[in-house]
Every structure is written in structure tokens, then in C-alpha cells.
Amino acid sequence: MSVQERVKHGDAADGASALGARLARLDGAAKVRGAATSALEHPIEGLAHAVTVQSTIPAGRVLAIDTAAAEAAPGVLLVLTPDNALRLASASSWLGTPPPDRPYEPLARTVTFSGQHVAAVVAETFEQATAAAALVRVTCEAAPAIADLDDPRAGEGLPIERLSMAWGDAEAALATAPVRIERDYTTPREYNVPIEPNGLIARWDGDALTLWEPSQWLDGMARTYAEWFGVPFENVRLISPYIGGGFGSKALAYAHGAIAAMAAKMLGRPVKLAITRAQGFTAYGGRPATRQTLALGATREGKLVSIVHRGVNETSIDGLAVETLGSVTAIMYATPNFSSRQSVVPVNTVLPGPLRAPGENPSAFGIECAIDELAWEVRLDPLAIRLLNYAEEDPHARKPWSTRQLREAFAAGADAFGWWERPLAPRSMRRGNRLIGWGLAAGTYPVRRTPGEALVRILGDGRVEVASSGTDMGTGTYTILAQTAADAVGVPVEHVTVSLGDSALPRAPVSGGSQLANLMTVAVHKAALAARDELIGLVINQPGSPFGAVQANTLVVADGFVSAPRGDGPRIALAELMRRLGRERIEALRDMLSPTDGDYSLHSWCAHFVEVAVDEDFGTVRVTRMVSAFDSGRLYNPKLAESQWKGGIIMGIGQALLEEGIVDPRHARLANANLADYLVATNADIPGLEVISVGVPDPHASVLGGKGVGELGIVGVAPAIANAVFHATGRRVRDLPITLDKLI
Numbered sequence: 001m002s003v004q005e006r007v008k009h010g011d012a013a014d015g016a017s018a019l020g021a022r023l024a025r026l027d028g029a030a031k032v033r034g035a036a037t038s039a040l041e042h043p044i045e046g047l048a049h050a051v052t053v054q055s056t057i058p059a060g061r062v063l064a065i066d067t068a069a070a071e072a073a074p075g076v077l078l079v080l081t082p083d084n085a086l087r088l089a090s091a092s093s094w095l096g097t098p099p100p101d102r103p104y105e106p107l108a109r110t111v112t113f114s115g116q117h118v119a120a121v122v123a124e125t126f127e128q129a130t131a132a133a134a135l136v137r138v139t140c141e142a143a144p145a146i147a148d149l150d151d152p153r154a155g156e157g158l159p160i161e162r163l164s165m166a167w168g169d170a171e172a173a174l175a176t177a178p179v180r181i182e183r184d185y186t187t188p189r190e191y192n193v194p195i196e197p198n199g200l201i202a203r204w205d206g207d208a209l210t211l212w213e214p215s216q217w218l219d220g221m222a223r224t225y226a227e228w229f230g231v232p233f234e235n236v237r238l239i240s241p242y243i244g245g246g247f248g249s250k251a252l253a254y255a256h257g258a259i260a261a262m263a264a265k266m267l268g269r270p271v272k273l274a275i276t277r278a279q280g281f282t283a284y285g286g287r288p289a290t291r292q293t294l295a296l297g298a299t300r301e302g303k304l305v306s307i308v309h310r311g312v313n314e315t316s317i318d319g320l321a322v323e324t325l326g327s328v329t330a331i332m333y334a335t336p337n338f339s340s341r342q343s344v345v346p347v348n349t350v351l352p353g354p355l356r357a358p359g360e361n362p363s364a365f366g367i368e369c370a371i372d373e374l375a376w377e378v379r380l381d382p383l384a385i386r387l388l389n390y391a392e393e394d395p396h397a398r399k400p401w402s403t404r405q406l407r408e409a410f411a412a413g414a415d416a417f418g419w420w421e422r423p424l425a426p427r428s429m430r431r432g433n434r435l436i437g438w439g440l441a442a443g444t445y446p447v448r449r450t451p452g453e454a455l456v457r458i459l460g461d462g463r464v465e466v467a468s469s470g471t472d473m474g475t476g477t478y479t480i481l482a483q484t485a486a487d488a489v490g491v492p493v494e495h496v497t498v499s500l501g502d503s504a505l506p507r508a509p510v511s512g513g514s515q516l517a518n519l520m521t522v523a524v525h526k527a528a529l530a531a532r533d534e535l536i537g538l539v540i541n542q543p544g545s546p547f548g549a550v551q552a553n554t555l556v557v558a559d560g561f562v563s564a565p566r567g568d569g570p571r572i573a574l575a576e577l578m579r580r581l582g583r584e585r586i587e588a589l590r591d592m593l594s595p596t597d598g599d600y601s602l603h604s605w606c607a608h609f610v611e612v613a614v615d616e617d618f619g620t621v622r623v624t625r626m627v628s629a630f631d632s633g634r635l636y637n638p639k640l641a642e643s644q645w646k647g648g649i650i651m652g653i654g655q656a657l658l659e660e661g662i663v664d665p666r667h668a669r670l671a672n673a674n675l676a677d678y679l680v681a682t683n684a685d686i687p688g689l690e691v692i693s694v695g696v697p698d699p700h701a702s703v704l705g706g707k708g709v710g711e712l713g714i715v716g717v718a719p720a721i722a723n724a725v726f727h728a729t730g731r732r733v734r735d736l737p738i739t740l741d742k743l744i
């Protein structure tokens with residue numbers, strides 16, 4: 001269906017396709033018809049296939065690798081081990097910190113986790129490589145391992161001083177507070193399992209490397225490959241126009257990428273390496289397990305006087321992953337005394353990575369459960385205690401909020417849910433043998449900003465092109481950028497072509513931290529206005545111009561035509577003007593910066609209201625109803641923003657009730673590295689979800705008024721469900737997921 005037809009079918013309100021309209025995804029048809037080619041589907045001539053050999057021990061040394069049998073197996077082209085591997089250089093960190101001056105070894109000699117790549121086999125077919133990989137004999141000397149946070153060898157951990165936050169005297173205020181609670185909350189390892197598994201095709205042409213690899217950050221990943229192989233950045237081209245989700249797992253280049261690119265270089269042939277679903281649990285890390293202790297001190301009326309917070313998360317033995325557990329704790333509620341400290345505990349796992357709302361998500365689980373426990377302690381309604389302790393400014397940064405429509409979110413959510421009917425005491429509602437409970441929790445996510453550019457080009461035929469190395473994970477980037485350019489230039493949205501997902505295009509920041517929409521719309525808006533203004537300037541100044549007598553800034557560009565302000569002059573199509581100018585293109589490249597005035601604390605906010613039904617006999621929990629209200633500022637496309645919020649909520653329901661990486665303490669190995677045993681939410685787990693926008697344009701977050709959307713939805717869902725389960729059953733489950741064994 002063309003955009004025009006979709007508009008007629010009511011996908012876009014009032015035929016509007018401008019920024020803010022409910023335009024359906026422009027890439028939607030290609031995605032559902034299978035026409036959106038995934039990285040690994042690219043038909044590349046002469047492809048060889050790589051399969052890695054993984055360690056079966058969690059810690060120790062590789063003593064010897066016997067490759068003879070594998071080398072003799074049918075179709076085998078190369079068996080890679082640390083001994084014949086190419087020498088690679090270390091790459092800069094995620095934040096661009098220069099690399100240490102030592103080689104990077106994607107095949108490990110020293111094993112630090114079970115599943116680590118220690119060798120790789122490249123063969124003519126995937127089946128031959130898989131069969132030969134099973135013939136590689138690895139001899140190891142095992143060392144004692146630390147399985148997880150509960151391992152007696154784990155120790156107290158390493159403090160992360162830069163995350164310490166304190167004001168007032170939290171310990172003293174806690175000690176004298178009339179009401180005190182102190183509780184521990186834990187979240188297990190959780191994994192990124194997007195529908196499209198990771199993997200890549202790597203091909204060298206001389207010293208130029210082309211990679212077809214799903215990517216949330218083409219620029220950053222291309223830089224990593226360039227540094228590993230010691231070639232200029234321009235020599236690396238990463239191509240990723242469509243990706244089947246990532247949730248944080250596709251922002252960086254991993255060891256398997258280095259292995260595939262190395263094999264391709266050594267063989268002089270393109271190499272494909274597909275990460276299997278099982279390998280998706282060890283080829284990159286998910287959210288680390290976390291433990292938080294929250295002590296709240298309050299008056300008898302429920303007003304906070306102190307919060308003492310301690311958080312710890314797992315990291316890997318030789319890498320640092322920090323899940324910022326105090327991030328929501330420090331800003332959600334007003335308290336005169338506060339202290340938060342964080343530490344990490346190295347365990348034998350792959351380096352944990354980002355998973356939808358890293359930091360904020362588990363942080364909210366702690367504080368949003370704890371405030372609920374305090375509410376019950378002082379017999380106050382959970383919404384009332386949140387309003388009583390509402391933070392009128394950022395309590396940590398001591399700055400005004402740019403916008404904080406959290407009160408509005410509470411009100412709108414409560415009204416739509418019917419919260420006001422809620423009986424205070426737990427176990428007061430039931431339907432047959434099912435106990436009914438209502439819970440709520442708030443969430444937040446910061447507005448982040450990193451640099452980048454976008455290019456907008458008006459073509460000779462009046463069409464408009466947008467180009468950037470940014471990505472669309474299913475979020476809607478293609479669509480909102482077409483809307484932005486159409487608006488700013490003044491053409492119908494179907495005259496705009498958006499090119500994304502190619503590192504050769506102007507550099508974009510990571511599609512992570514819920515920042516891409518705000519940053520890219522600003523850059524495209526600026527570039528589109530610049531290109532349009534240049535066109536108008538040229539038109540007005542052309543000898544014999546029909547608009548020669550008109551003031552440039554009064555000309556109207558709309559629907560692909562330029563006309564005089566009151567419609568009393570000529571009305572000429574962009575294509576015709578370009579022809580008269582003899583121009584094939586007019587283009588502008590602009591950055592993503594929004595001018596800022598004043599110093600504000602920038603965040604998006606939400607409130608989730610949940611009804612659960614808990615089977616009294618079996619302890620099974622079902623979410624039966626949910627209403628969530630969001631402040632993401634101005635929405636660039638409400639249809640897509642709502643879909644993003646719902647996606648986050650669905651993941652949050654899975655997190656609350658199902659998702660749990662189970663570590664076998666004997667082998668420090670994940671026991672459920674597959675989608676049959678690592679459960680994510682399916683349609684049957686999800687009730688009707690009502691989402692409400694209460695945002696107002698935030699001029700400080702972006703000149704276009706938007707705040708983050710993609711990660712916000714998940715934050716606060718798990719505590720809202722835990723709080724509802726308490727209300728249903730009177731049982732407080734502080735360890736996710738809330739499974740039936742914890743309730744019976």
C-alpha cells in the first residue's frame with residue numbers, strides 16, 4: 001500500500017503525514033514480506049562458513065589444541081587457534097577511550113567463562129564447519145571459578161566510587177527515623193534475545209573490509225574493526241539497513257566479528273559467521289544479576305527523611321560492566337538525606353552488556369518496591385505516598401526539571417485504571433480462586449546526547465533524500481525522519497527517501513540510550529531547512545525569477561510547490577525550479593545539537609498501573625489488565641511511540657514473571673541457554689495494554705520538543721507487578737522473576 005493509500009485508510013490522522021502524525025512504518029511492508037534483507041541473507045559470492053569452538057570450562061588455561069582431525073575433515077579450509085591467528089590491536093572503548101597498547105585476542109588462551117571462543121573452523125558449508133568444530137580437541141587446565149553473586153568466593157566486590165552519591169546525613173537520619181524499613185531486592189541475569197540472532201558476513205577487497213552485520217551503531221562498530229585490523233576508518237564499510245531487534249546487543253563489535261573478519265583476511269574469501277541462539281547467551285552479555293539493599297526512613301505520615309541504598313552487580317573477570325543501580329533511586333523522590341553506593345563483583349561470565357534501560361530498569365525495581373513497602377508500613381495508599389514525596393526538582397543534581405509530567409501521568413493512569421476504588425489492605429479482592437491485586441510503579445529514563453550528523457538533499461526531480469548511518473531496529477527511524485524532512489522542506493512524505501544503515505553515510509550516534517529519535521530529527525530538521533533555504537535563495541536571485549520581487553522569508557514551500565505568501569503569485573513545483581536552476585542536487589549536512597538555554601535535568605517519566613490475578617492454589621501470576629501513562633515530551637509519531645512503549649511493557653512483564661538466566665553453580669555455566677528454557681513473554685502472557693501520553697513539548701530536551709521513548713516503557717513494570725502481587729496475596733516477592741515457587 002502506498003503512503004497515500006494508507007493515509008486514506010486512516011493510518012494517518014486527517015491525511016497528515018507531518019511530524020506528529022500517526023503514519024504507519026514506511027519499512028513495514030518490506031519487513032513483513034521478507035523483502036527487508038537481513039545481514040546474513042546477503043547473497044555474497046564465494047562464501048565460506050565459520051563456526052567457533054567454545055570452552056566447556058569457566059576458568060583456566062588452554063594447554064593444547066589438536067586440530068588434525070578437524071583439518072582433515074571434508075570441506076575444511078582453515079582451523080583458527082590463538083597460535084595461527086592474525087595479530088590484532090586492541091580497540092578504543094565504547095566511550096572512545098584510547099586502547100591499551102596490547103594485542104587483542106578474540107580466541108582465548110586464558111579462559112574466563114564457559115562458552116568463550118577458543119578456536120574456529122572455516123569450511124565450505126555451515127554443516128561441514130559444524131561437524132569439523134566437533135573434532136577440535138582442546139586440552140585445558142581448569143581453575144576454580146566464581147559462578148555468580150551468591151558464590152562464596154565472590155566476595156564483597158569492587159566499589160565504583162564515581163557512582164557514590166550522598167547528601168545530608170543519611171545514616172544518622174535513618175537511625176532516628178520514626179519508621180524504618182530495610183529490604184534486599186535482586187534481579188537475575190537477563191538476556192537479549194532479539195528475533196534476528198547476531199552474526200556477520202565479512203569480506204576483504206585488498207585492505208578494505210566490508211561487513212554485513214546487524215548494528216545499532218555502525219559508526220562505533222566500524223571504528224572498532226578499523227582499529228583491530230589497523231586500517232583507516234574509511235576502509236571499513238558496515239552495512240545494516242534492516243535489523244531484527246537488538247535491545248542493546250548489537251551496539252558493539254564482539255569477538256565473533258573479529259574471528260570472521262580475520263578468517264576472511266587469511267583465506268582471501270568472504271566468511272559468514274552465524275551466532276546460534278544458544279551462543280547468543282555467551283557471545284555477548286545480557287543484563288548482569290543485581291542485588292540492592294534499600295533502607296528507607298520516614299515520618300509516621302510516610303514522608304521520607306532518608307534513603308540508604310547499596311547496589312551490586314556482576315561483571316566479568318577481566319572487564320567492567322556497571323549497572324547503575326542508584327540512577328532512579330537518587331531522583332525519583334524528595335528526601336533530605338541520601339546515600340547510594342555501588343560495587344561490582346567479578347564472576348566467570350561473559351562481560352555483561354546493555355539490555356533495554358540498563359541501570360534504570362533494575363534501579364526502579366528496588367526503589368519502586370521499597371516505597372510501596374513503606375506505604376503499607378504506614379498504611380498509606382501507594383499513589384498517595386508517591387505524591388507526598390514528589391520531587392519538585394532533581395534532588396540529586398539540584399536543578400529544575402525541564403519538564404516532569406509525572407503527576408499528570410499518575411492522575412491519567414489512575415483515572416483510566418480506576419485506581420481510586422482500590423482497597424488498601426492486601427488480599428481484599430478475589431475472583432473465584434484467584435486473588436486480585438492492584439499495583440503501581442513509576443519509571444524514568446534520562447535524555448541522552450551524543451554527537452552526529454545527517455544529510456538532506458533536494459534532487460533535480462523535486463524528491464528529497466535523507467542520509468545517515470543511523471539505524472532502525474524496528475523503532476521507526478525511517479518513518480520519523482521522512483516525516484521530519486517532508487515537514488521542513490515542504491514536500492509530501494512519499495517524495496522523501498531515507499537511507500540508513502551504511503557506515504559510509506554521515507555518522508550517526510548509537511541507537512541506544514533512547515536518544516536516536518531526538519538527535520536525528522534535529523539534524524534532519526536543520527539540514528532540510530538549510531537545503532530548502534539555499535534553494536529559495538537561488539530561486540529568488542536567479543535573473544528573471546518569477547519570485548524576484550518576493551521577500552525570501554515569506555515564500556511558502558508546501559506539497560512540493562513554492563508559492564508567494566498569499567497565493568496570488570505563481571506556484572511552481574520544486575522539480576521545475578531545480579530544472580530552471582540547472583541543479584541536480586542541493587544538499588546540506590547538519591549536526592544534532594539543540595541550542596540550550598539554562599541548566600535543566602532532562603528525563604522522560606512514566607507510571608504503570610497493573611492488575612494481577614494469582615491462583616491461590618498454584619501460585620501462578622497472570623497480568624490481567626494494565627494502564628500506563630507516559631511523559632516522553634512531544635511525540636514525533638504517536639502510533640510508533642505507543643508501539644515502543646508497549647514493546648517495553650511486554651518485555652517488563654517477561655522480566656517480572658519469566659526471564660531468568662539460571663547458573664549451574666558447579667560449572668559456572670548457564671543451564672538454560674535456549675528459548676525453550678529461558679522464557680520470554682508470548683502473546684498469551686499479555687493482556688490488553690492501554691497507553692496514554694501526557695507529555696508536553698520539552699524545548700530543553702530538543703528544539704523539536706521530544707524526549708526518549710524506546711527504553712522508558714520497561715522501566716517500572718516489574719515493580720508495579722511485584723506491588724500488585726503483594727496486594728493480591730500479602731506476599732512480598734523481592735527476587736525476580738516472580739515464579740509460583742516463591743508464592744506457595
Ligand code: MCN
Nearest residue numbers: 245246247474475476513515516517636637640706709710
Ligand atoms: N519516538 C517518538 N517521539 C519521540 C521519541 C521517539 O515518536 N519523542 C518514536 C520513534 O518512532 C522512534 C522510537 O520512538 O523511532 C524510538 O526512539 P528513541 O526513544 O529515541 O530510541 P532509539 O531510536 O535510540 O532506539 C533505541 C531504543 C533502545 S535503546 C532499545 S534497547 C530498544 C528500543 O529503542 N530496542 C528495540 N526499541 C526497540 N524496538 C524494537 N522494535 N527493537 C529493539 O531492539
Ligand code: MOS
Nearest residue numbers: 248355356512513
Ligand atoms: Mo538500548 S539497551 O540502550 O540499546
